[in-house]
Every structure is written in C-alpha cells, then in structure tokens.
Amino acid sequence: MKNILFIGNSHLIALIDAAKRHDAANHIVASDVRQESDFAWRSTAFRRYDFNLTAPIDESRARMRFVLLGGAAPALFQVNASGQLALAKAFVDELDDAAARLGGRPEQVVSYLNGNEHSIFAMVEHPVPFDFYLDASDLPCTAGDAPRQVIPLSVMRRELEARAKPTILYCQVLKKMFPASDVVHVMPPPPIADEAQLRSNPEIFAQHFARFGLAVPALRRKVYMLYVQVLTEALAGVGVRALTAPADAHADGFLLEPFWMEATHANHRFGELVLHELGAL
Amino acid sequence: MHPYRSQPDRAFWNRCVSNKPWLQVEFESGPRKLIGPGTKLATAGSCFASNLLRFLPGLGVTAFFTETAPSYFTAEEAKAHGYREFAARYGNVYTVAQLRQLVEQALGLREPIEAFAEANGAVFDLLRPHVRPGGFQSLAEARADRLYHLDCVKRLLLECEVFVFTLGLTEAWIDAPTGTVFPVCPGTAAGEFDPLRHQPINFDYPSIAADLNWVVDAVRAVNPRLAWIFTVSPVHLVATHTQHSVIVASTYSKSVLRAVCGDVERSHPNVSYFPSFEIFASAQSFGQYLGANLRDATDRGVSHVMALFERIFVDHGGAPPAPAAAPAITSGSTFFAAVEKAMNSECDELCNEVI
Numbered sequence: 001m002k003n004i005l006f007i008g009n010s011h012l013i014a015l016i017d018a019a020k021r022h023d024a025a026n027h028i029v030a031s032d033v034r035q036e037s038d039f040a041w042r043s044t045a046f047r048r049y050d051f052n053l054t055a056p057i058d059e060s061r062a063r064m065r066f067v068l069l070g071g072a073a074p075a076l077f078q079v080n081a082s083g084q085l086a087l088a089k090a091f092v093d094e095l096d097d098a099a100a101r102l103g104g105r106p107e108q109v110v111s112y113l114n115g116n117e118h119s120i121f122a123m124v125e126h127p128v129p130f131d132f133y134l135d136a137s138d139l140p141c142t143a144g145d146a147p148r149q150v151i152p153l154s155v156m157r158r159e160l161e162a163r164a165k166p167t168i169l170y171c172q173v174l175k176k177m178f179p180a181s182d183v184v185h186v187m188p189p190p191p192i193a194d195e196a197q198l199r200s201n202p203e204i205f206a207q208h209f210a211r212f213g214l215a216v217p218a219l220r221r222k223v224y225m226l227y228v229q230v231l232t233e234a235l236a237g238v239g240v241r242a243l244t245a246p247a248d249a250h251a252d253g254f255l256l257e258p259f260w261m262e263a264t265h266a267n268h269r270f271g272e273l274v275l276h277e278l279g280a281l
Numbered sequence: 282m283h284p285y286r287s288q289p290d291r292a293f294w295n296r297c298v299s300n301k302p303w304l305q306v307e308f309e310s311g312p313r314k315l316i317g318p319g320t321k322l323a324t325a326g327s328c329f330a331s332n333l334l335r336f337l338p339g340l341g342v343t344a345f346f347t348e349t350a351p352s353y354f355t356a357e358e359a360k361a362h363g364y365r366e367f368a369a370r371y372g373n374v375y376t377v378a379q380l381r382q383l384v385e386q387a388l389g390l391r392e393p394i395e396a397f398a399e400a401n402g403a404v405f406d407l408l409r410p411h412v413r414p415g416g417f418q419s420l421a422e423a424r425a426d427r428l429y430h431l432d433c434v435k436r437l438l439l440e441c442e443v444f445v446f447t448l449g450l451t452e453a454w455i456d457a458p459t460g461t462v463f464p465v466c467p468g469t470a471a472g473e474f475d476p477l478r479h480q481p482i483n484f485d486y487p488s489i490a491a492d493l494n495w496v497v498d499a500v501r502a503v504n505p506r507l508a509w510i511f512t513v514s515p516v517h518l519v520a521t522h523t524q525h526s527v528i529v530a531s532t533y534s535k536s537v538l539r540a541v542c543g544d545v546e547r548s549h550p551n552v553s554y555f556p557s558f559e560i561f562a563s564a565q566s567f568g569q570y571l572g573a574n575l576r577d578a579t580d581r582g583v584s585h586v587m588a589l590f591e592r593i594f595v596d597h598g599g600a601p602p603a604p605a606a607a608p609a610i611t612s613g614s615t616f617f618a619a620v621e622k623a624m625n626s627e628c629d630e631l632c633n634e635v636i
Contacts, residue, residue, distance in 0.1 A: 128351065133422040136402070140425055147429040150422060151351070152362060152413065159353045 002062040003102040004280055005181075007095065007174070008112025009069050011188055011265060015112065016066050018271030022281055062280040065098040065106075069113075076170050087173065095177060109181045110278060111240075113170050115188030117163040119264045122223035123205065125213040132156045134222055141218035157230055160223070164231045172238040183240045186274055187228050189266035190245050193217040193254040201262040221253040246273035303566050308556045308589055314596035315508045315553070321345040321442040323368035327375050327449025329514040329557070329578060331366050336587040340595050344368070345441060348433035363412035368441070369433040372409045375449040377541070378462040378484060381492040384499055387434035396461050397423050398472030405471035407463055416471070438500050441507055443594075445555075448493075448538040449514040451484045452522055452530070466522075481522040483534075490541045497549050509552045510594065511542045515561030517576050535562070555593070557586040 006012060073091075080086040099106055131141045131148040142148065167185070175183045192198060195214055202209050232242040249259045249270050261267040275281045290296040291307040298306055316322055322337065323345045324330040337344050348369035350359035363370040374380050385391045396407040403416025404423045409430070417423035454466045457480045468474030484492075493511075500507055513535055521530035539558060546554040561570050561582050568575065570582025 126351070128349075130351065131425065133418050136419045138419070138421075140421065147425065147432045149351070149429050150426040152358075153418065155354060155358050155362075158355075158358075 002108065002279060003104075003106045004062050004064045004108045004110060004278065005067070005095070005098050005102060005106040005178075006064060006110045006112065007067040007069070007098075008110075008186075009114060011115045011186070012066065012068055012112040014189075014261065014266045014268055014271030015186075015274055016068065016271070017268035018275050019064060019066075019280075021268055022272065022275070063102055064280060065102055067094055067098050076173060092177070095174075099178070105178060106181055108278065109174050109178045109183045111167075111171050111174055111183070111185040113185070114164075114167045115186075116264055117160065117167070118188070118220075118224045118227040119191070121160070121163060121227075122215050122220050123264065124208045125215045127212065131219060132222065132226075134226060138222070141216055141222060153226075156223075156226055160227050160230045161234065164227065164234065167231065168234045168238065171235055171240040175239050184243050184278065185231070185235055185240055186243045186278075187231070187245055188224075188264075189259065189270055190250045190253055190255045191217065191220040191224050192260055192263065193221075194257070194260075197257075197260055198263045203263060205263060217254065225253065243274070243277060246270070246277055249273055298565055303569065304585060306565075308559060309593045312593055313553055314594060315443050315510070316342055316594045317596050317598070318342065321440055322445065323347075323437055323441045323443075324445040324447070325367055325371060325374045325380065326445075326447030326512070327373055327514040327516065329449070329512070329516055330445065330447040331373075332578060332583050333445060333447070333512075333587070333590075334367070336583060340587060340591045341597060342595060345437070347437040347440070348430060361414050363409065368437050370409065370412050370430050371434065372411055373449070373464055374446075375464055376451065376453045376462060376484060377448060377489045377492040377496070378453065379464060380446065381496050382462055383434060384438065384496050387431045387438060388499065388503060389435075390499070393424070393427055393431060394459075394461050396456065396463070398467070400471070400473070407467060407472050408461075410465060410471035438507075439504050441504065443508050443510060444500075445510045445512065447512045447514045447557075448489075448542065449516070450518065451489065451534040451537050452518065453482055453484065454479050454522075455482050483523060484537075486537050486540060489537060490544060493541055493545050494548070497545065497552060501551065507551065509549070510555050511546065511552060512555045513538045513542060513558040515558045515570075515582075516578055519576070553594075555590060557590075560586050560589065 006015060008015075074088045076088055076091050077085050078088040129146070129148045130151050132151040132153055134153065140148070171183065171185050195217075198205075198214055199209060228242075228244060232244075235242050245255075249266070250256055255266060255270075259266045259270040261270075272281065285292070291310070318341055320342065322342055324334050334344050346365075346368050348364070350362065350364040354362075354364070359365055363372055366372070371383055374383065382391075382394065386393050394408060397420055398405045398407055399420075400416065403418070404420050405416045406412060406423050406427055408427070412430075413423075413426070417426065454463045455461060456463070456478055458478060462482075463479075466474065467479050497509060515535075517531035518527055518534060521527045523530050525533070535558065542554045546552045560566065561578060570579050570585065571577065572579055
C-alpha cells in the first residue's frame with residue numbers, strides 16, 4: 001500500500017477526476033467526501049477543500065489524500081508579527097493533517113502546484129510579438145511574417161525562473177517537511193495547438209484573444225519546453241523530482257485532443273496517465 | 282554704410298567672444314522651435330548622441346523609441362542588449378556612410394547586409410557588435426534580430442519628427458569586396474580581422490556630403506515632415522588608422538564633418554546645424570569641458586550644450602519646462618498584469634466548477 005499526499009491548484013483537478021473515475025470503475029469505496037478542513041471552517045477568508053479518496057486496501061495500490069488549494073488559500077509564506085518571513089501555520093497544519101490521515105508520513109508527496117506560468121507568459125500574443133531560440137539549431141516560430149522581436153535565451157530563462165520561483169520554493173518546503181518522502185512535482189500539460197479549441201473555450205481570455213490574438217503554437221511550445229527545463233533543473237537542486245507530461249498524452253510537443261480541458265488544462269484521462277506514472281494506479 | 286553695419290553683435294568677435302564668459306557667448310543665430318513636449322525626437326550618431334539623450338527629460342522632452350525592451354527585462358539586461366541607448370538598437374553610428382547603409386536597409390532599398398562572424402560557437406552581428414553580449418546562438422537568430430531591428434528603424438524613419446544626428450568620424454573600416462561599412466574594426470569588438478577583406482577608409486568631403494544629402498532626400502521622400510538637427514561630435518578619435526598623429530587626424534576628421542554639415546544645412550530647409558562642437562572644441566573654451574584625458578566630454582559641458590539646445594529648439598509654449606514623463610523604454614507592463622490576473626481568475630473558476 002502506497003501512501004501519497006497530493007497538493008496543488010487547478011491542474012490537480014485532472015488527477016482528482018481520474019481518481020474518482022478509477023474508484024468507480026473498480027468498485028472502490030472511496031471516502032468520496034469533500035471535507036472542508038477545520039481551517040476553512042475557522043476562517044471564511046479561505047476556500048480550502050480536502051478531497052479524500054481512499055483506494056482499496058486489498059489491492060495494494062495507494063491511499064491518496066488530495067489538498068486542493070482554492071484561489072483564496074493562504075500563501076505558504078507569510079510575514080509574522082516580528083516582520084520575519086515564516087511558513088504559514090494554516091498551510092502547514094493542512095499538510096500535517098493530510099499526512100496524519102495517511103497514518104503517518106506519506107511515502108510520496110506530489111506537488112501539482114501552480115503550473116500556468118508559461119501560459120501566463122505566452123498564451124496571448126504579446127503587444128510586440130516575440131520569438132526566442134532554444135539552442136543553435138532552433139528555428140524561428142514563424143516564417144515569412146512581420147519580424148518578431150528576438151529575446152535572448154538568457155533573459156527568457158531568467159524570466160521563467162523568476163516566474164517558477166514560488167513553485168520551486170513551495171516544493172523546497174515540501175521536501176523539508178517530508179524529508180523521508182519521495183517529493184515529486186508534476187509538470188503542467190503541454191500546450192494545446194488547436195486555435196479553435198482555445199477560442200471556443202477561452203474562459204475569461206476571450207477579451208485578450210480578441211484584442212491581442214493568440215500566440216502562435218510554435219512559440220507557446222518553445223516557452224513550455226523552456227519552462228519545463230528551467231523548473232526541472234531548479235527542482236533537482238532542492239531534491240525534488242520532476243515528472244514530465246506522460247508521453248502518450250502529447251505529440252510533437254502539443255497535448256493530444258483526447259486530453260484537452262478548456263484552454264490550458266488537461267482532463268481526467270491525462271490525470272489517469274499521471275497517476276499511473278506515479279504508481280498510484 | 283556697408284553690409285557689416287547691419288550685422289548683429291554675434292557677428293563680431295570683439296562683441297561676441299572677447300571678454301565674455303564662455304557661458305554668455307552667443308552661438309545661436311536665432312530660435313528654431315522644432316520641439317515641443319510631445320515631439321517624436323530621436324538621436325543617433327557617436328557616443329555624444331547618447332549623452333544628449335540623457336539630458337532630454339530635463340528639458341521637458343521625451344525621447345522617441347521604436348525598439349524597446351519588454352517590461353520583464355531588468356534595467357541591466359536592457360542596457361547590456363543595447364536598449365535605451367538610442368531610439369533603436371543601432372548602437373553607435375559613427376560615420377555618415379554607416380547611417381546611409383542603415384537607412385537603405387531599413388527602407389528596403391537594399392537587402393539586409395550579411396555581416397556576421399562566428400567565434401567559439403557564437404554569432405556576432407558585425408554591424409552591431411554590442412547588441413548581444415556573448416553573441417547569438419545561431420546565424421538564424423542573428424538574422425532574425427537584425428530584421429526586427431531594421432523594422433524598428435523603418436518605423437522610426439516614418440514616424441520621427443525631429444532627428445538629431447551627431448557626425449562622429451570620417452575614418453572607418455570596410456569590407457572591401459562588398460563595401461559594407463563597419464562601426465568598429467573587425468577583430469576589436471567582434472569577429473576576426475582579415476587583412477585581405479577589411480580595409481581602412483578615410484571618407485572625404487565629397488563622399489560624406491553625397492551620403493548625407495542622400496539620407497536627407499531619401500527620408501524626406503517617406504517622411505516629409507521630419508526635421509534634422511546635425512551636430513559634430515566634439516569627442517576626438519580614440520585612435521587613427523592613418524599615419525598621422527591622432528590629434529592631426531582628428532582635426533582633419535572634424536573639419537570635414539563640420540564643413541559637410543554647413544553645406545547640407547544650406548541646401549536643405551529641413552536641416553539645422555547645432556554648434557555643440559564649437560562649445561566644446563573651440564580654443565576659446567580653454568578645454569574646460571574636457572575630461573581628464575582631454576578627450577571625453579564632461580557633463581558640465583553637455584549641460585551647457587543642452588541649455589543652448591533648449592534655447593534654440595525647444596518650445597515650452599511660454600510655460601516653464603516641466604520634467605518629461607518617462608519615455609516608453611519598455612513595452613507590455615500593463616499587458617502582463619492583465620493577462621496574469623485573467624489567468625489566475627481562470628484557475629479559480631475551474632476550481633469552483635469542479636468543487
């Protein structure tokens with residue numbers, strides 16, 4: 001029996017959905033209770049939810065605890081009364097509580113925190129369209145169009161590192177909290193190439209798409225690849241393993257259609273592949 | 282009665298220069314108010330031109346940039362990659378021939394010049410050797426960067442209202458087979474010196490005058506409202522490739538450039554000559570605006586120049602000059618904030634739906 005603690009934001013939903021569906025398919029009696037944590041009860045300022053899904057004990061699979069952070073979840077770091085930066089007690093309590101419900105320290109702690117930094121940066125065409133080159137053999141992201149501003153790779157790396165910093169810090173804290181656990185960070189799904197899919201599921205990006213247009217797929221892929229590379233390197237430095245998107249879910253660097261979920265996310269099928277790769281299913 | 286009777290005081294040495302503090306010497310021949318707070322003003326030329334740029338906000342004038350770093354660049358990154366130095370990332374344009382070839386490329390009158398050099402796996406743009414520290418990763422990247430740059434220069438030429446160009450040098454190095462003019466000798470900042478290809482040249486009066494007249498005419502054809510202000514850099518050569526002493530070579534260089542400016546000004550109504558060279562380099566200034574090496578221009582001297590520049594060209598509309606707004610030296614800051622906010626909201630929405 002493998003005990004796994006999951007923590008993440010919106011991308012985690014793909015895994016939760018996968019777990020729910022898998023449970024049903026295998027007649028697993030999951031706790032299936034969305035329990036608002038005590039903390040959430042104590043403070044209306046937070047929308048914190050703890051999904052508890054328990055796999056069958058007799059099949060030696062996994063017990064999984066999901067901690068899904070809502071938009072108003074506290075930051076991991078907060079300034080304490082003496083003006084020092086400190087871990088937010090609410091956050092720590094939540095993780096400790098989830099770990100306790102696994103009967104002790106989890107063998108694996110899986111982060112699916114953040115993950116949209118690359119989309120924030122490159123989903124929408126910039127006011128000054130840009131390009132960059134991943135290496136000496138890289139090609140321009142478009143051919144024949146108006147010239148694009150060329151951003152040095154060093155600047156792109158530094159910018160994406162800065163954007164990934166919160167994720168890196170959070171993962172570093174997870175590793176410190178659970179030093180004996182295999183701490184894994186799951187990379188977000190690759191970009192969706194299809195413009196029709198993005199335009200028909202723009203969520204609140206509609207006005208940005210209308211005003212600036214979508215960034216070309218090749219550019220979004222480049223940014224994603226660099227983001228994954230930068231984050232993987234940084235996580236290795238803090239003892240956290242990076243899990244890249246499952247190979248069956250993408251082709252040519254783009255998320256395949258069966259795995260699409262709106263504009264930037266993946267669905268339960270993607271989540272199932274991830275859970276398989278984690279050894280949870 | 283003779284013609285000198287009607288000449289103003291500034292026409293007479295004794296009244297204009299002798300026994301006058303240098304700051305009170307009258308250099309101008311009258312105002313020519315070309316510049317207001319919203320005027321699109323660009324500069325190009327030698328180092329002196331970038332010095333001018335620094336002082337413009339103090340005159341209530343916002344410099345015009347068409348090639349700006351995105352807002353996520355740090356100030357150090359922007360500077361290291363050639364942003365904020367001039368309106369576009371052309372770096373120092375020391376010679377008029379360089380200016381001409383830049384305008385020719387930008388306006389599509391000739392193909393972009395293939396002047397790149399590879400060293401230690403990196404590619405350098407020999408026309409702009411300082412725009413990418415350490416070089417580009419590939420020729421494709423270097424070419425793409427140049428194409429974007431030329432597009433920005435084109436927009437600059439089409440939209441600019443006042444262009445201050447500082448003529449710096451007559452000496453240069455060219456690629457003999459193609460005639461391409463380099464800003465610096467290949468092998469110094471980038472590339473490798475090839476004695477068979479890379480030849481020294483000292484542009485003479487006729488060729489410089491022809492090039493400058495060509496530039497003024499070519500740009501007027503696409504932007505008739507553009508006014509030019511020409512200055513001659515007072516900063517002497519750092520080195521000469523001739524056999525003369527550097528100070529003799531410098532004097533030749535500055536004399537030719539000064540003469541060209543005078544003639545081009547006379548033949549074009551949209552050209553003004555601005556005498557910053559005289560303020561710095563006249564013997565009557567006793568070198569008071571020169572740095573310790575007797576070559577560099579001091580800020581005190583640039584301040585004198587800018588005060589005169591303001592008197593002649595800047596129109597405050599009767600009001601005292603207000604500090605100019607920060608120029609648009611980066612792009613996209615509000616864009617990123619808006620997209621980030623939208624993306625965070627999207628994730629929250631998704632969570633809400635599922636929950």
